[in-house]
Amino acid sequence: MTELIADPDLLIDFRDVSLVRDGKTLVGPVNWQVELDERWVIIGPNGAGKTSLLRMAAAMDFPTRGEAFVVGERLGRTDVRELSTRIGMVSSAMAARVPGDELVSDLVISAGYSVLGRWREQYDEMDRAQAADILESMGAEHLADRTFGTLSEGERKRVLIARGLMTDPELLLLDEPAAGLDLGGREELVDRLSVLASDPDSPALVLITHHVEEIPPGFTNIMMLSEGAVTAQGPLDEALTAENLTATFRQNIALTRDDGRYFARRARRAGGHRRGE
Secondary structure: OOOOOOOOOEEEEEEEEEEEEOOEEEEEEEEEEEEOOOEEEEEOOOOOOHHHHHHHHOOOOOOOEEEEEEOOEEOOOOOHHHHOOOEEEEOHHHHHHOOOOOEHHHHHHHHHHOOOOOOOOOOOHHHHHHHHHHHHHOOOHHHOOOEHHHOOHHHHHHHHHHHHHOOOOOEEEEEOOOOOOOHHHHHHHHHHHHHHHHOOOOOEEEEEEOOHHHOOOOOOEEEEEEOOEEEEEEEHHHHOOHHHHHHHHOOOEEEEEEOOEEEEEEOOOOOOEEEEO
């Protein structure tokens, strides 16, 4: 039997991957390849399988069927602890685990040890300078001496992204980072993610969202999921259409585009509308 090998140009390489729990297929089958310079959006309704897909990309869950390679390692054949510094993950589940009295500077710098909460780790001036620079890139440098519990929801999201970037990961996964934000917080986050997406030194990015309005300019590709199945996939400017959104959300959707941002609403007539400018 021929041994499957990883493609060195791919950060994610899913080949007919499915995740099944208690006889129910949560997601799949999925064929999905992510290259270093790509910025992906995963969109779909509640229960579509988005988080299940992302957990496999984060090596938190292994596929029930198919073959999955993440940052060049085959899931099920490698120690996932070795991947912890190569994959950045930002999610509400992580936010819930952060102690309220944790200093922001400690929360960011401790990512190097893959721990929450400073204990006996030792950090040098280079580590501290890197943490400060990353916080500044996310517009959060002024929060360094604050505790996590005193931050607004938008501030927490930006700090957690800074933590995700601390280890210089090859892949950064963002699970609904705009969830719970007000309009101002959402727009600040979208702007920061757009800057990150446009930086050629940034890791490959995968962003989960329910809303096209949360897609930052600079993102390149999209996958749409409905009830665990892929309804559309490809370059953002080709695959993000009213027709594909209608199939994904199972109601007629109209889609418009303005200044690099997308906006969706329920269509006034059957069939939806094509994307306009």
